[in-house]
Amino acid sequence: MSFFHRHRGLTPYLLLGPGIAWLAVFFVVPLGFLAYQSLQSGNFDIGYAFTWSWGNYWHAIRDYHAQFVRSLEYAGLATVLALVISYPVAYWIAFRGGRWKNLLLLFIVAPFFVTYLIRTLAWETILSDNGFVVNTLQSLHVLGPSGRLLATSAAVVTGITYNFLPFMALPLYVSLEQIDGSLIEAAEDLYASKLQAFLRVTLPLSLPGVVAGTLLTFIPAAGDFINAQLLGAPENHMIGNVIQSKFLELTDYPAAASMSFILMGGILVAVAIYARIVGTEQLTGTAA
Amino acid sequence: MSSIAVPNARERNVLAGALAFVRRHVLTVYSLLFFAYLLLPIAVVMVFSFNHPTGKFNYTWQGFTWDNWRYWDGVPGIRSAIFLSLEIGLVASLIATALGTMIALALVRYGFRGRATTNILIFLPLSTPEIVLGASLLTLFLNLSFVTFGFWTILIAHIMFCISFAVVTVKARLVGFDRHLEEAAMDLGANEWTTFRKVTLPLTAPAILAALLLCFAISIDDFVVTYFNSGSEVTFPLFVWGAARIGAPPQVNVIGTAIFIVAVTAMLFNVLYQRRREVRA
Amino acid sequence: MTDQLTRRELLKRGAAGSAMLTVPGLLAACGGKAKSSAAKSTNKLAKTLHFSNWTLYMDTNKKTHSFPSLVQFQKKYGVHVDYVEDINDNASFFGKIQGQLSRGQSVNRDIVVLTDNDRYLSLMIKKGYVEKLDKSAIPNMKNLVDVQKHPNFDQNRDYSLPWQSGMTGIAYNDTLTGPVLSVDDLLTNPKLKGKVTCLNSMGDALTLVMLSNGDDPSKVTDKSFNAAFNRVKKAVDSKQIRQFTGNDYAPILARGDLMAAMSWSGDIAQLGNQHIHWNVPKDGGALWTDNMLIPKGGNVYTASFYMNYVYDPKVQGLMEAGDPKKNITGIYYIPPVAGAGEWAKKYDPSVANNPLIFPTQKMLDSVHLFDNSALNNQKYLTQWQNLISA
Numbered sequence: 020m021s022f023f024h025r026h027r028g029l030t031p032y033l034l035l036g037p038g039i040a041w042l043a044v045f046f047v048v049p050l051g052f053l054a055y056q057s058l059q060s061g062n063f064d065i066g067y068a069f070t071w072s073w074g075n076y077w078h079a080i081r082d083y084h085a086q087f088v089r090s091l092e093y094a095g096l097a098t099v100l101a102l103v104i105s106y107p108v109a110y111w112i113a114f115r116g117g118r119w120k121n122l123l124l125l126f127i128v129a130p131f132f133v134t135y136l137i138r139t140l141a142w143e144t145i146l147s148d149n150g151f152v153v154n155t156l157q158s159l160h161v162l163g164p165s166g167r168l169l170a171t172s173a174a175v176v177t178g179i180t181y182n183f184l185p186f187m188a189l190p191l192y193v194s195l196e197q198i199d200g201s202l203i204e205a206a207e208d209l210y211a212s213k214l215q216a217f218l219r220v221t222l223p224l225s226l227p228g229v230v231a232g233t234l235l236t237f238i239p240a241a242g243d244f245i246n247a248q249l250l251g252a253p254e255n256h257m258i259g260n261v262i263q264s265k266f267l268e269l270t271d272y273p274a275a276a277s278m279s280f281i282l283m284g285g286i287l288v289a290v291a292i293y294a295r296i297v298g299t300e301q302l303t304g305t306a307a
Numbered sequence: 308m309s310s311i312a313v314p315n316a317r318e319r320n321v322l323a324g325a326l327a328f329v330r331r332h333v334l335t336v337y338s339l340l341f342f343a344y345l346l347l348p349i350a351v352v353m354v355f356s357f358n359h360p361t362g363k364f365n366y367t368w369q370g371f372t373w374d375n376w377r378y379w380d381g382v383p384g385i386r387s388a389i390f391l392s393l394e395i396g397l398v399a400s401l402i403a404t405a406l407g408t409m410i411a412l413a414l415v416r417y418g419f420r421g422r423a424t425t426n427i428l429i430f431l432p433l434s435t436p437e438i439v440l441g442a443s444l445l446t447l448f449l450n451l452s453f454v455t456f457g458f459w460t461i462l463i464a465h466i467m468f469c470i471s472f473a474v475v476t477v478k479a480r481l482v483g484f485d486r487h488l489e490e491a492a493m494d495l496g497a498n499e500w501t502t503f504r505k506v507t508l509p510l511t512a513p514a515i516l517a518a519l520l521l522c523f524a525i526s527i528d529d530f531v532v533t534y535f536n537s538g539s540e541v542t543f544p545l546f547v548w549g550a551a552r553i554g555a556p557p558q559v560n561v562i563g564t565a566i567f568i569v570a571v572t573a574m575l576f577n578v579l580y581q582r583r584r585e586v587r588a
Numbered sequence: 589m590t591d592q593l594t595r596r597e598l599l600k601r602g603a604a605g606s607a608m609l610t611v612p613g614l615l616a617a618c619g620g621k622a623k624s625s626a627a628k629s630t631n632k633l634a635k636t637l638h639f640s641n642w643t644l645y646m647d648t649n650k651k652t653h654s655f656p657s658l659v660q661f662q663k664k665y666g667v668h669v670d671y672v673e674d675i676n677d678n679a680s681f682f683g684k685i686q687g688q689l690s691r692g693q694s695v696n697r698d699i700v701v702l703t704d705n706d707r708y709l710s711l712m713i714k715k716g717y718v719e720k721l722d723k724s725a726i727p728n729m730k731n732l733v734d735v736q737k738h739p740n741f742d743q744n745r746d747y748s749l750p751w752q753s754g755m756t757g758i759a760y761n762d763t764l765t766g767p768v769l770s771v772d773d774l775l776t777n778p779k780l781k782g783k784v785t786c787l788n789s790m791g792d793a794l795t796l797v798m799l800s801n802g803d804d805p806s807k808v809t810d811k812s813f814n815a816a817f818n819r820v821k822k823a824v825d826s827k828q829i830r831q832f833t834g835n836d837y838a839p840i841l842a843r844g845d846l847m848a849a850m851s852w853s854g855d856i857a858q859l860g861n862q863h864i865h866w867n868v869p870k871d872g873g874a875l876w877t878d879n880m881l882i883p884k885g886g887n888v889y890t891a892s893f894y895m896n897y898v899y900d901p902k903v904q905g906l907m908e909a910g911d912p913k914k915n916i917t918g919i920y921y922i923p924p925v926a927g928a929g930e931w932a933k934k935y936d937p938s939v940a941n942n943p944l945i946f947p948t949q950k951m952l953d954s955v956h957l958f959d960n961s962a963l964n965n966q967k968y969l970t971q972w973q974n975l976i977s978a
Binding site: 063064082086140143147148169170251254256260261264265266267268269270271 | 680843
Binding site for chain 2: 030031032034035037038039041042043045046047048049050052053056104105107108110111112115118119120121122123124125126127128129130131132133134135136137138139141142144145181184185186189190192193194196197198199213224227228230231232234235238239241242244258259262263266267272275276279282283286287290
């Protein structure tokens with residue numbers, strides 16, 4: 020296909036074209052509506068008018084900064100937990116999976132087939148105040164005699180972690196799977212211990228997966244609302260819950276819109292800092 | 308220097324052997340525990356699909372019955388809901404993965420203007436709270452008066468939010484990709500398209516499969532965005548949400564279990580098929 | 589053109605690239621705006637009735653997986669009811685349809701059902717998002733129980749008709765606690781600390797608390813609101829209240845993680861657990877009613893005709909009670925149709941004696957409605973939501 024040789028400069032744009040166009044029409048345009056809404060004022064009774072109402076943004080921060088911060092905290096904690104929990108498994112599947120790899124991958128996303136609500140209800144049964152888990156923790160004195168796991172921040176973070184495990188595990192696996200085993204062998208031939216080989220060869224090579232997984236987990240988790248609603252007490256509610264209520268119960272669309280932008284902004288800032296630390300090549304990929 | 312009891316050679320061997328055994332298997336044990344933890348709710352769901360509840364609710368075990376499986380579509384609407392979800396899941400994940408893979412290739416392999424913007428564009432949908440994502444897409448559809456809500460609007464929405472996941476997943480693979488293999492192929496006379504087909508694509512296949520699985524899982528589980536853009540169509544999550552608020556019938560458990568079993572069976576066949584190919588080779 | 593346009597038809601037209609692609613456009617071609625299409629329909633029934641309702645709110649035949657009353661309706665009058673259970677929350681359903689309704693577009697539904705102790709029902713009527721009922725097609729409206737005849741959001745029942753009612757009270761688990769019969773107990777008894785939930789619906793929760801304070805919930809003032817609000821806030825801060833819930837209190841209660849919960853009558857009847865008891869609180873409870881509405885663009889005549897069918901005491905009796913002999917489960921909420929009780933008894937005698945389905949006069953006297961204007965008060969609402977999502 021000499022067409023591609025001659026028009027090499029065109030190739031990236033052809034590749035990007037369909038996907039970006041899709042996002043441009045079905046995401047950016049709606050986002051534009053949202054931005055417009057965020058600068059409106061009014062309520063459902065009298066209607067909404069565009070008034071360059073930057074005050075919406077200020078009010079959102081002033082009134083709900085606690086929930087914003089809490090959301091970033093919970094999401095961050097859940098991301099770290101997910102990483103620590105998933106990495107060994109992704110490693111195991113990638114290096115020891117053999118021909119069972121695809122099946123094991125399926126098991127990782129299997130919980131999603133039974134719908135969010137059902138698996139959260141199942142977890143509520145497992146973490147019930149009178150259940151096996153809580154009783155064990157009580158006898159180990161990790162929890163007080165009237166302690167509980169549900170309706171606490173622990174339950175919310177656990178719920179988020181559980182629900183985002185596939186988002187962390189799959190990218191990790193993807194990155195680990197392509198590591199050439201001969202590199203590790205070479206390291207060991209050069210007298211590295213297994214641990215050193217892992218730290219010096221495997222881990223760095225899996226960094227793109229780590230970055231991908233942490234982004235795919237942290238970013239959506241920060242906007243999550245359902246875990247806090249079902250597993251948390253009012254004091255554990257996240258910014259997603261507030262945006263939800265602004266939109267549905269209060270029909271305060273300008274507030275919901277402006278809060279969403281602040282959330283997005285906060286997340287982008289966090290990601291930018293993260294990119295700095297990790298090094299932008301991992302984040303954005305090196306150009307040819 | 309204090310004296311340390313130095314193990315003699317034989318003891319050292321046994322110790323080393325024991326440690327090696329543990330090290331070899333601790334990862335396996337850990338992974339099995341992980342899967343147990345992951346699948347625990349599924350197990351609960353499966354068990355309760357055989358429950359015989361006396362009231363509307365299916366929370367406490369009341370007795371075993373095959374009835375729920377026999378009358379799996381005994382709850383009106385559940386059948387069309389699950390078929391719709393499966394259909395949308397398959398189509399959306401295929402299209403989103405295709406689009407996402409192309410974007411990932413462009414991002415990793417080529418220099419072009421607007422790279423930073425593209426990256427931000429990929430991350431933004433992930434960071435947008437579902438409710439405003441769904442509602443603003445709804446606003447778009449409302450302003451296009453020829454749009455009718457239903458299968459197509461749901462599909463469009465699902466593809467939209469799955470693309471980002473596909474891009475990030477496939478990119479993780481492409482970033483560390485060894486270009487030498489492709490260069491070698493081209494040195495041996497293959498043109499770009501053949502190289503892509505015979506070298507790049509097979510090597511990227513695990514990532515594409517992972518992206519497909521992830522997109523499918525997200526699509527089949529999505530509630531908020533779907534709710535706003537579905538018109539009067541009901542997908543499986545919408546059905547469950549409606550029912551579970553008042554009392555999810557056990558048939559919901561049956562369906563969830565059934566999907567899981569079907570998917571596992573499909574993968575098992577895949578394993579057997581691969582084994583067959585290896586034996587023949 | 590009186591047939592309700594199905595989505596498939598609209599898609600076909602879209603594919604053909606026809607110019608008349610919008611519903612208003614099509615209706616204009618039919619010679620009338622969405623509003624007047626009803627007046628013009630010369631009493632001809634549409635082929636399909638699109639009915640959106642809450643889940644598990646219709647008599648169901650478990651073996652044939654069908655809705656007997658709807659099947660009967662079709663047999664008798666030739667109208668197929670496209671029954672979709674896609675309403676599970678007033679707020680989200682309203683959020684979903686308000687975009688189209690505010691633009692004057694049809695939502696392809698003839699009947700929707702919203703609750704009166706939430707702001708959306710009155711909002712729909714106030715903003716003109718609903719069609720007027722064709723009362724000439726509903727002679728059975730005379731069977732509407734007296735207490736429902738003149739609600740403050742629809743004085744003359746021009747736009748709405750009740751579907752079913754229910755009560756809000758307190759449920760408790762007798763294996764874990766003695767009877768919890770008052771809001772006082774629920775909010776302050778230290779033995780129940782961390783083991784009670786409150787409803788997240790302001791109308792429900794504050795009705796109960798205001799009654800417990802001795803205030804009238806149907807006439808909310810700043811003073812009575814603040815008094816009730818502060819009481820709830822105190823219970824939240826002291827960790828007495830574990831969570832605010834919708835009807836997801838049911839599984840928590842069933843599991844034994846709760847000793848008592850503010851709850852809706854019908855749910856408890858359905859829990860099937862003899863240890864969980866529901867009562868109207870000592871100082872009074874709340875009465876809520878789900879109402880049928882015809883959203884703009886809906887087929888007024890057919891919808892009204894269906895409402896008339898439902899208000900026949902014989903039909904309502906069957907819907908309410910179901911028929912255990914034929915494997916039909918009923919709705920098990922409070923019917924708004926006088927005389928339904930007699931018919932229900934014939935199908936399932938136990939139902940007629942169930943006070944949660946046919947409450948005693950004493951019970952009905954002790955349940956109250958919430959002030960509708962307070963439901964739309966942005967200040968109150970914001971305060972309440974901030975409490976729930978602290």
